[in-house]
Amino acid sequence: xxxxxxxxxxxxxxxxxxxxxxxxxxxxxxxxxxxxxxxxxxxxxxxxxxxxxxxxxxxxxxxxxxxxxxxxxxxxxxxxxxxxxxxxxxxxxxxxxxxxxxxxxxxxxxxxxxx
Amino acid sequence: xxxxxxxxxxxxxxxxxxxxxxxxxxxxxxxxxxxxxxxxxxxxxxxxxxxxxxxxxxxxxxxxxxxxxxxxxxxxxxxxxxxxxxxxxxxxxxxxxxxxxxxxxxxxxxxxxxxxxxxxxxxxxxxx
Numbered sequence: 001x002x003x004x005x006x007x008x009x010x011x012x013x014x015x016x017x018x019x020x021x022x023x024x025x026x027x028x029x030x031x032x033x034x035x036x037x038x039x040x041x042x043x044x045x046x047x048x049x050x051x052x053x054x055x056x057x058x059x060x061x062x063x064x065x066x067x068x069x070x071x072x073x074x075x076x077x078x079x080x081x082x083x084x085x086x087x088x089x090x091x092x093x094x095x096x097x098x099x100x101x102x103x104x105x106x107x108x109x110x111x112x113x114x115x
Numbered sequence: 116x117x118x119x120x121x122x123x124x125x126x127x128x129x130x131x132x133x134x135x136x137x138x139x140x141x142x143x144x145x146x147x148x149x150x151x152x153x154x155x156x157x158x159x160x161x162x163x164x165x166x167x168x169x170x171x172x173x174x175x176x177x178x179x180x181x182x183x184x185x186x187x188x189x190x191x192x193x194x195x196x197x198x199x200x201x202x203x204x205x206x207x208x209x210x211x212x213x214x215x216x217x218x219x220x221x222x223x224x225x226x227x228x229x230x231x232x233x234x235x236x237x238x239x240x241x242x243x
Contacts, residue, residue: 017196017200018200020149020193020196020197020200021196021197021200021201021226021230022197022229022230022233023233023234023237024149024152024193024196024197025190025193025194025197025230025234026233026234026237026238027156027237028152028186028189028190028193029190030237030238030241030242031156031186032182032183032186032187032190033183033186033187033190034238034242036178036183040241040242044241044242045174047163047167047170047171050163050170051163053240053241054160054163063160067153067156067157070149070150070153071150071153071154071157073146073149074146074147074149074150074153075150076146077143077145077146078146078147078150080143081140081143081144081146081147084130084140084143085127085130086125086126086127100150100154101150104153104154104157107157107158107160107161108157108160108161110161110164111157111160111161111163111164112160112164114164115160115163115164
């Protein structure tokens with residue numbers, strides 16, 4: 001039977017696109033604009049507060065899952081878009097895109113338990 | 116056997132020719148900004164794991180004016196991603212209820228409702 005990595009990539013792509021669609025606008029708002037705009041106190045992004053938010057193993061797991069699927073979604077879409085933009089060296093593009101996604105996943109996997 | 120398949124020349128700026136193509140490319144480009152943003156979040160987590168000094172050094176860089184400008188562009192792209200993602204849900208997962216197809220606007224609306232609920236929940240969770 002011919003094997004293909006496509007179903008795996010598609011499932012990640014769909015999960016990541018969905019997670020990004022539901023969560024990212026508010027996450028960007030909170031992490032980048034809520035404090036400068038005075039909507040949330042400055043301590044929101046402090047070391048103590050963010051560490052505290054990520055203490056629970058379930059919180060770490062959900063955080064990892066969300067970041068993992070979104071980064072693979074982005075990597076896949078950037079790879080496909082490179083082709084649309086006339087960059088046809090797919091092996092190189094794929095290696096760079098999926099390589100960055102894999103490295104990012106690994107860093108998150110190592111960092112989260114250490115918080 | 117040698118084949119020389121015909122390859123139609125395509126200009127790299129093809130997507131600027133029609134508003135429809137531009138919207139398509141903006142939707143696809145959202146992934147670049149989303150990817151970079153998530154990568155920065157992951158770096159933040161790694162700095163957080165390394166301790167307070169490392170995390171504060173990261174915060175000092177990440178809250179600069181150029182970074183905030185990037186964040187603003189990313190926010191616009193992220194909202195556009197949500198819009199385009201929800202917009203295709205009736206086609207991606209059509210629903211039947213009691214033998215009748217559920218109207219597309221209802222499926223899209225339900226996604227925006229979920230978006231609102233999750234956004235408020237995230238705000239309350241992080242802001243508390």
